[in-house]
Amino acid sequence: MEPSDFFSAAEGRLDRWRTLHRIAKTLVGIAERDAEALRQEAQKLLADMGPIEDFCGYPGPRLMAQLHERLQTGDWTGFARLVQRISNGLVTNSYRDNTEAWKAEEETEVRSTDILPPSIGRGQNRKPYFEVLMVSPGERSMWPEIRDVFRRLRRVEDPFVYEPVIVGSFEDAVLATVFNYNLQAVVISDGFGFHSQYNVPTLREILLKQVQIGEGPRAATRDLGTRLAQMIRRWRPEMDVYLTTDRDVGALAGSDDAAPIRRVFYGAEEPMEIHLAILDGIKDRYETPYFDNLKNYASRPIGTFHALPIARGKSIFKSNWIRDMGEFYGVNLFLAESSATTGGLDSLLEPTGNIKVAQDKAARALGGDRSFFVTNGTSTSNKIVHQALLAPGDIVLIDRDCHKSHHYGLVLAGAQPLYIDAFPLPQYSMYGSLAIKPIKKALLQLKAEGKLDRAKLVVLTNCTFDGHVANVKKTMLECLAIKPDLCFLWDEAWFGFARFSPFLRRRTAMGAASAIREMMRDPEYRKRYEKFKSEMG
Ligand SMILES: Cc1ncc(COP(=O)(O)O)c(C=O)c1O
Known part of the structure; x- marks a missing residue:
């Protein structure tokens, strides 16, 4: 390796x-x-x-x-x-x-191989598949039986199908979480040991350097279950974590330790109960409230008065000239015409139904407090943010290579740009993002001129069109040290996926903001800060 x-x-x-x-x-x-x-x-x-x-x-x-x-x-x-x-x-x-x-292969059997991706051909009947990590304190010889028990629980009416993956230690559970992206849930049974069964230097390096397990769990002799749950939540926040334990469930359920755990089972719980909990957790995340409602809406006989010329495709499918357009896009596109004013789709501007539920789910998936859906892409989102945060005369420190929607936003808000140049990377014939130094220099210059109070916002691109990723946390911390109420607009139009990679997540605005928030809430950090302040003035 x-x-x-x-x-x-x-x-x-x-x-x-x-x-x-x-x-x-x-x-x-x-x-x-x-x-x-x-x-x-x-x-x-x-x-x-x-x-x-x-x-x-x-x-x-x-x-x-x-x-x-x-x-x-x-x-x-x-x-x-x-x-x-x-x-x-x-x-x-x-x-x-x-x-x-x-299936284990019979000696003489020759199979034809399947080269089509699974969504083609069997698409209609397929059940989404995932894997469940089971962390077991039992002997390795028991694992086939555990696997079999959960496989036997599969029922035709289950909406999903999963395969158990069994490990026997804290380190192996962390490694499985790091490597296996099919895992969507983990069932932790208290009582397992700490050390990996593999003595592979690369795996050890990953545990030490990348995942940074730290001394806590290694030193602990008990409660490894809740520590593992915390570790998994940090690395893969989307995973549902279940714990089976003999500890006092009442005390555990009310404690901070239980925060990352979806459900605690006491002692030897019925496997069927665990099986149903696993499926229920996935169902919760698989729900698509807006899309479900739209499909439902498209299948109902509704008259639309909003866009009469389209009339849910009738004018296209009956046309003597543009029927090919209807055939090209398919009937559902027109039946799901969402500009209707007759109700049934919730309101994008004042959501209270399925759009609100979808927004709440999006916020949870993306790690935000709130999420708002907009039409017309990141350009409109940028303009909304500028207009919400800025007043005429405000100063905005802004990446000169930013997307043009920011200029429109500044014009609409009446704010003044203070451009900062990205640093060149001549060896790759491209530009990087903004270095921290020129942003700080600009802030200190404004301070010297008595204008720092007007500096409201810093606009940065992360990652850039060429894929250059900023050191988001450091940038924010160093700028906040000069102006603690500064806002940051990190334009992550190219980087939405980064939230779902444990590595890149640290380099996203949301990931860095949550790390900073956690750090600032830590009483130890506050003590360090007070000491630093009294020494440095
Ligand atoms: C950094 C950045 N911001 C904003 C946008 C605008 O996105 P949209 O086309 O969704 O309005 C783009 C589009 O390429 C972009 O690269």
Whole structure:
């Protein structure tokens, strides 16, 4: 394993399966005396793949055991066929909705491979698939049984299907959370140990450097369950965390420790209860209130008086000339015409129904206190923010390379721009974002001129069109040290996805703001700050 595997773990995993496939194919046609070197290569590769594969639901221990067995017994044809089936399942994602992909292969069976992505063909019937991490204090020999119990609970009427992934320690649970993006829920059973079962230096480095577990959990002899829940919440806030414990559930439920936990189960809870809780948690996040309502609305016989020329597509589908347009876009686009004034869709300007619920869910997903939907993209959002925060005569420190919507916003608000240039990166023939120094220099200059009170806002682009990401936290902290009530508009039009990567999240405006808020609420930080202030004046 190379450290780079951490940043492209999914691609690295597929690459290894492809390499194994190449070796397996070569083994099939080779003379027995030449096979040993290749067999060893395959064995080493499989051993390297071991830890990551253990953190993933597919192919799972049964198919992996069959692979090892075929390699040991020299069944090259069977080995190659199974490697091909697994790597094909992983590349096309067909394992997510094709039960065939999971079955242990019969020796003589030859399967045709599925090269279409799962959403094509079987799309209508498919159940969304995810994986559930189960952190178990029990012996490893018990794991197949746990897996089987939860698999047997699957019912036709379940809206989703999941595969359990079992680990036995704190460190392995953290590593699985880092590497396996199919995981959507975790069931922690108190009583497990701390140390990983793998002695792989790269994994250790990831735990120490990237995840920064710290000394707390390592030193703890009990309560590792709630500590793990906190760690997972920090790294993967979207995951539902369940805890089964023998501790006093009443006391735990009311404490801060329980904040990241969706539900606490006492002792040996019925697996069915856990199964239903898992599905319920996913359902909660899978809901799409606005879209559901729109689909419902599109299927109702409603007259629209707002855009009569369109009339829910009638004028297009009956036209002698533009029927091809209707065929191109499809009937649903016109049936779901949302400019209707006859009700049923909630109000974008004053939402109280499905749009409000959707906004609240968006705020939760994006880690905000509130979220507001707007039409006309980031340009309109920028103009709204400028007009909400600024009054005529206010000064705005602004990235000279910002998107033009900011200029329109400034004109509308009557504010004055103070342009700051991005720094050049000549080796890449591009510009970076704004360095902190010139922003601070501009603020100090305003202070010297007695105009600092007029400086209301700093506008920065993160990330830039070329992909340059700013040090958001440091920028804000250093500017706030000069003017504590300064506002920041980080234009993240290119960076919305960053919230969903534990790495990039720290470099987003919301991620950095929440880190700063947490830091400032910490009494220790306040003490440090007071000391610094009394020393530095
Ligand atoms: C940094 C930045 N801000 C704002 C916008 C405007 O986005 P929209 O087209 O959604 O109005 C863009 C568009 O490219 C952009 O790159």
